[in-house]
Amino acid sequence: MKSFKFSFYASLLLIVLLSFSTSSTRSCVSAFTLPLLMADVSSTQTQTSSDSEASVRYLYDPAERQAHYNNDADIAQYLVDLHDHQATFDFCGGMMFQLELTPALRDHLVHVAAINSASSGSGSSGSSNSGTCSEQPVVFDAGKPRMFMTDNYQQTSNADNLGVFHGREIRQVPTAAGGMGMVLQLSLATGTGTQDSTSTNTNTNADTNADKEGWTSAELARYDGWGHDSGREWRKGNQLEEEGFTNFRQKYGPNAFSLHHRFFLHYDRANRIWLSAEDGCEGTPAPSQKPSLSNLFGLL
Structure with missing residues (x-):
């Protein structure tokens, strides 16, 4: 037993x-x-991403950019293409912002690019070319990496859609490319629009602003973008909507908030183009690095 x-x-x-x-x-x-x-899976995703990025390398590679845009003669079309491809800019060494143009600014730049295309096709050196030169956005040389170093710089809220642009950095945007919830929005400065493409008037009356998503009267009146971010006025969605940007939260999400800046474009010595805010923070076009599934699970 x-x-x-x-x-x-x-x-x-x-x-x-x-x-x-x-x-x-x-x-x-x-x-x-x-x-x-x-x-x-990660390898497949990376390959797909690489294939996609390879088809638009001209957005990020300086040599290919110059070849694609006729030695940078059509910066208006370049900005439109960056917007249309939801391109990202690397700000401050790793902060990926999706570049976005407001519909009004995109329409304006498409109009400018069309003039440029017509002028190039005709081979004329008449008024069309002079119109193109006056409308194309300016990229300053590498010797002017800060806005205060440009000619005729003034501490003001004015912009002309040529050498200086109105814009906003917008945070906590769930749909933003780059995976960090950040958008860099450029808008059409007041007093301009495709209805009057030759105007560079910087009228600060918001009623004349052709851009419904452009700077509000309050943003224009209280702009101090030459100062440090910590002392400036960040705006939440409800405030912007009360001031006139009526669909801000619908477009960017309920928790989005923003800080408005003036921006300009300049080269560096490697011929890259930088989009620089008046306070000196700047970014250059760079492909966003999508996290792999293995990283999401903490396996690598």
Whole structure:
């Protein structure tokens, strides 16, 4: 009887050990195969992303950009293409902002690009070319990396859609490209629009602003973008809507908030183009790095 009991318990213990061993083996297999499976998925995603980025390398690579845009003769079209491809700018060494043009500014730049295309096609050196030169956005040389170094600089809220643009950095935007919830919006400065493409008037009356998403009267009146961000007025969605940007939260999300800046474009010595705020913070076009599934699961 004792022998039977011993055999029974020994058999039971053996079954438990075998079960534990099998379970452990499954766990070990899962622990090793999951990263491999995830790596395969990540590799596929990276390849797809790389293929997509390769087709628009002219947005990010200086040499290809110059070749694509006729030695940077059509910066208006370049800005439109950056917007249309939801291109990202690398600000401050890793903060990825999606560049977005307001509909009014995009329409204005499309109009300018069309003039440029017509002028190039005609080969004329008449009024069309002079109109193109006056309308194309300016990219300042590498010797002017800060706005205060440009000619005729003044601490003001004025912009002309040529050398200086109105814009906003917008945070906590859930749909923003780049994965960081950040958008850099450029808008049409007041007193201009495609209805009067030759105007560079910087009228600060918001009623004449052709851009419904442009700076509000309050933003124009209280602009101090040459100062440090910490001392400036950040606006939440409800405030912007009360001031006149009526669909701000609908467009950017309920928690989005913003800080308005004046921006300008300049080259660096590597021929990259930088979009620089008046306070000196700046970014250059760069492909966004999408996190892989393996990183999301903490496996790498």
